[in-house]
Amino acid sequence: MxxxxxxxxxxxxxxxxxxxxxxxxxxxxxxxxxxxxxxxxxxxxxxxxxxxxxxxxxxxxxxxxxxxxxxxxxxxxxxxxxxxxxxxxxxxxxxxxDIRGVEVSPQGATDAVVSAGAGEPWHGFVMQTLDDGWHGLENLSLIPGNVGASPMQNIGAYGVEVKDHFAWLDAVRIEDGALERFDAAKCNFGYRESVFKREERGKWIIVRVAFHLDR
CATH class of the missing domain: 3.30.43.10 (Uridine Diphospho-n-acetylenolpyruvylglucosamine Reductase, domain 2)
Structure with a gap:
């Protein structure tokens, strides 16, 4: 933490x-x-x-x-x-x-962790990753909302879900302002749900989300 x-x-x-x-x-x-x-x-x-x-x-x-x-x-x-x-x-x-900003952390010659602030519009973020040559989220384009909501709902379309390319997210605990990183296991993704819709509902504000993407 x-x-x-x-x-x-x-x-x-x-x-x-x-x-x-x-x-x-x-x-x-x-x-x-x-x-x-x-x-x-x-x-x-x-x-x-x-x-x-x-x-x-x-x-x-x-x-x-x-x-x-x-x-x-x-x-x-x-x-x-x-x-x-x-x-x-x-x-x-x-x-x-309205926390913005997209960051790319190369992991190898053909893959990277691409993160975005929670306030980035989801569709715009997906299109930016594609314009920059990163693939994986294209099936999730045109879904309304912002990046921060995508892991809460584990949004999905055409056989792809957020959890399939999820790397981590950072969230602030409402009670004391502490920042904590959640991996996929801690998010406990299910069909259109996550820990943030169940036992951790109303306790956190997601501020940044990262994805594993490929060239």
Whole structure:
């Protein structure tokens, strides 16, 4: 486990945030009030968040978790909004996870681990891997949503599932902001499900997902 206040964070917290954002010093958390959510969901139904924050870095995410905990405010994590039907206004801090960035770690002459921030649109990520010559996820193109949701649901199509090319994911524990890496065994994938839909439901926020891909 990577502890938020341990030796790892003291050495590389700033560098880590640069990987998860577009570069430069991460901006401070901005919590808005009474925000219309229709534009953030694919159904487009009117609903207002009592509080709303867009988080683009690990630091911002931890600040948001601390903000909610200090005020005893519930959380609602919003990714791409493709599997969410909101009914009425939401009396919670709605987090729009917009952590971006695609990284390639070559493993050999013809294979690599390709990771993406949870806020990357899934279809766009798949198309980028194909444009860059990496294969494995092409059957999963056109599935709505963001990268962060893909392992939660173990999305699949045409005989291919996320678990078939899954390498690892990083997730932040909501309770204390700790960062932990999950391999396939810890995710305990099943048909359209994972540990994040069962015993670990509501305990983690996925921030980065990595896949084994080939040339």
């Amino acid at each position: 990577l502890e938020p206040d341990g030796p790892w964070s003291k050495i590389s917290k700033e560098a880590f945030d640069r990987v998860w954002s577009s570069g430069g010093a991460p901006p401070k958390l901005d919590v808005e009030e009474h925000v219309e959510l229709a534009a953030w969901t694919t159904f487009g139904i009117s609903s207002k968040a009592r509080w709303f924050a867009r988080v683009a870095t690990l630091t911002q995410l931890r600040e948001a978790l601390a903000w909610a905990k200090e005020r005893d405010v519930p959380l609602l994590v919003l990714g791409g909004g493709s599997n969410m039907l909101l009914h009425g206004d939401v009396h919670a801090l709605v987090l729009q996870v």
